Amino acid sequence: DGGGMPKTDDGGGMPSEKKMVTTRTGNYVTEKETAHMTATTKLLNVVDDIPMVLQWQTIQATFKNYDFLSRCSHSSMPIDQTVYEEVNGYDWMLVNGLYKPHHTMLSGVYQKWRFINAASHRYLGFSVPDECEAYGYASDGVYYESPRKMTFIALSLGARMDVLIRCYEDSDLLSEEPDWLSSNQYTHIFGTDPGFYEHHFMKVNMTDVVTDEDKKKKAASDNIDKRLKAGTFKMDHGYFGMDLREGTDQEWAEKSVGEYEPTDHIDSAAFYNPILSDGKNTVAEYYTMNHKTYTGRIQHRVRMNEMQIWNITHKPITAMGHKKNHNWHLHTHHFQVMYATDEHGNVYTESPMKDWVTGDWRDTVSVPANGTVYIRWKPVLQKGLVLHHCHIYNHETAGMKEMVAVIDCSNKTLVAMRESVCDSITDDEGGSMEEEELTYENSKTRRAMRHLASVGASIPTEVTVWPWNQQNDKYQCQKTIDYLCSDSAMEMTYSAEYNNIFDI
DSSP: SSSSEEEEEOOOSSSSOOOHHHHHTTOOHHHHHHHHHHHHHHHHHTSSSEEEEEEEEEEETTTTHHHHHHTTTTSSOOOOOOOOOTTOOOOEEETTTTTOOOOEEEETTOEEEEEEEEEESBEEEEEOOTEEEEEEETOOOOEEEEEEEEEEEEEEOOOEEEEEESSOEEEEEBBBOOOOGGGGGGGTTSSBBBOOOOSSEEEEEEEEEHHHHHHHHHHHHHHHHHHHHHHHOOOOOOOOOOOOSSSSSHHHHHHHHHOOOOOOOOOOOEOOOEEEEEEETTTTTTTEEEBBBBSSSEEEEEEETSSEEEEEEEEEOSSGGBBEEEEEEEEEOOOEEEEEEOTTTOEEEEETTSSSSOEEEEEEEEETTTOOOEEOOOOOSSEEEEEEESSSHHHHHHTTTEEEEEEOOOHHHHHHHHHHHHHTTOOOTTTSOGGGGGSSHHHHOOOOOOOOHTTOOOOOOGGSSSSSSSOSSHHHHHHHHHHHSSSHHTTOOOOHHHHHOOOO
16 A cells, blocks of 8 residues: 555445555554654664673683583583682673673763673663663563563573663663562462573763764753653554453364364464473483474464464472573564463463563463463565574573474465476376376285385385375375364374265
């Protein structure tokens, strides 16, 4: 429609009020809201935009941490560091590569701080100093519906947060675990490992507004503050215009019962429960996703444009595993957080870490120890391979990740595939092989071969065209393509129904 040009009602059910469509989300908003967005964006472009890349470094006196990482990555490189006497281990946080930097701000003028927790094994969390004022307005690259006044800023591993902050006096920023996470029902809700970084990490120094450029920033900052206080600070929020909160899991399950029927407008949902756990061999310190270490193979499939209802569960099997925390991260797509539960059954519609509320869009979330985070997402626009994993470096490297394939299962695509692949096969041709090559001694042998295929065993190439069954006529070719988007194919299982189809 012109990518942002005004639209009027065309009788298609839209309100008669003139509308504006945004190009990023495809979400309809009023011209007044669009005007607020445009004005806010212009103001934000005036104030300083500061990336804050946080990295964690640690050195232990015995260098055991280097040996640990070597074992996690299955490296054969020998670790033979010299251990000096009376050397104490220490860890620290770097901000944009600097140790305890002094950051300069104009007094009383907002800056945009774009936090990225790139640490391998530490949370960052700090209370906003009394001399400062802060508003979060985006996380993981998605704007909030409205800015949030922040008194505590927390970043799990791999998380990003955009914050508007201004200060009036010099301040020290100190990362520490907040008191409420160490008391009552919250005690160790995120385990004791990796835990929060517990040191001062940056100092903020004030400077006066002097130059004309300073005055422009001050004017923009004052205007931003008025919009924050009046509720007119508007950004193009959300994720592709979607809100997936409608309907309970039970309602979606009832709506989605039965085998998938190809359609160009999918209105069903698929359910999945990734299990984050650890290996029984505590010496090797392996971690697992759905009780498997990562192999690089596809372990699950999802249909493009179908609602995905996933429950991300931490279920350790060792005593050490019960003390661990895991940060779950989804590549390529964002998900909408519904709620979380802990090991005691408590339900959270706001993260105890203060980094999400129900309905927020994220691509990284911290899973409570022995608990579950309930999320929904829809794979739109992008098909292909998608990785999901724990964002704690040694957990991911030691096996806690899984490859998922997003498949275009629209009826239009499947029809085109049948025409392209199967139309050249005639029933009397017997496919691309001679009939005698596809003939087995008896039906028992055929069933055995199909069973081997279903469990991933290798099959001689001279007796099969497709990896899981024969395809020696057009009917079988079409059924094979139908299988690609079946429930069994999504779950990576072999359905007994296909035994009957191909048991000729």
